Amino acid sequence: DQQVKQNSPSLSVQEGRISILNCDYTNSMFDYFLWYKKYPAEGPTFLISISSIKDKNEDGRFTVFLNKSAKHLSLHIVPSQPGDSAVYFCAASETGANNLFFGTGTRLTVIP
Amino acid sequence: DTAVSQTPKYLVTQMGNDKSIKCEQNLGHDTMYWYKQDSKKFLKIMFSYNNKELIINETVPNRFSPKSPDKAHLNLHINSLELGDSAVYFCASSQTGTGVSPLHFGNGTRLTVT
Numbered sequence: 370d371q372q373v374k375q376n377s378p379s380l381s382v383q384e385g386r387i388s389i390l391n392c393d394y395t396n397s398m399f400d401y402f403l404w405y406k407k408y409p410a411e412g413p414t415f416l417i418s419i420s421s422i423k424d425k426n427e428d429g430r431f432t433v434f435l436n437k438s439a440k441h442l443s444l445h446i447v448p449s450q451p452g453d454s455a456v457y458f459c460a461a462s463e464t465g466a467n468n469l470f471f472g473t474g475t476r477l478t479v480i481p
Numbered sequence: 482d483t484a485v486s487q488t489p490k491y492l493v494t495q496m497g498n499d500k501s502i503k504c505e506q507n508l509g510h511d512t513m514y515w516y517k518q519d520s521k522k523f524l525k526i527m528f529s530y531n532n533k534e535l536i537i538n539e540t541v542p543n544r545f546s547p548k549s550p551d552k553a554h555l556n557l558h559i560n561s562l563e564l565g566d567s568a569v570y571f572c573a574s575s576q577t578g579t580g581v582s583p584l585h586f587g588n589g590t591r592l593t594v595t
Contacts, residue, residue, distance in 0.1 A: 371523070403583060405586075410490075410588065410589070411588050411589070412485070412571050412573070412586030412587050412588045412589055413524070413571070413584075413586045414586070415583035415584070415585065418583060456522075458524065467512070467529050467531070467536045467537050468526050468529075468537055468539070469526065469584060471523070471524035471525070473521060473522050473523050474522050
């Protein structure tokens with residue numbers, strides 16, 4: 370039973386344009402959400418997070434939006450750069466729990 | 482100066498063998514984890530250790546056993562390897578064990594059981 374879902378396995382975007390990666394979750398107890406970026410043959414690296422008390426968090430070119438009523442979050446990358454090409458994982462957790470639930474990832478390709 | 486390091490990077494072995502994967506973190510984190518990424522790219526937690534105590538064991542077969550000699554190390558021992566154990570195994574650590582601190586991952590160990 371997958372509690373975090375990324376329904377788009379891949380996304381291609383032109384350099385300079387916006388990349389929007391989407392994530393849905395089913396567990397209403399989740400209150401902390403993260404995005405990880407993964408290059409081939411490397412482990413996932415933390416990118417940005419958001420607590421459920423917020424609906425937006427921004428860090429440079431990366432912004433995460435949270436819609437709790439829809440149980441949906443998205444990662445916006447503006448402007449997209451070729452170095453952003455990687456697999457992006459959405460993850461969610463419940464405060465007090467000791468587990469992160471991951472989606473299956475979206476492969477982003479930024480075309481120069 | 483790698484934060485979370487795991488060895489070996491690749492491991493090829495035959496069914497029935499026993500193998501170990503080592504993990505070390507130099508971040509001073511309190512909690513360490515093992516995650517498994519299967520063929521469908523699904524990352525799922527196997528174990529976590531906080532100050533040498535097992536916190537989670539997510540329906541993992543008892544052929545898998547984590548061993549933590551100190552809070553900077555969490556090794557994974559696998560007995561009687563099966564074909565279905567083939568996957569990429571990631572070690573990770575975090576500052577707290579509450580799930581609100583980002584995990585820092587190692588680069589993974591690709592295990593292939595033939």
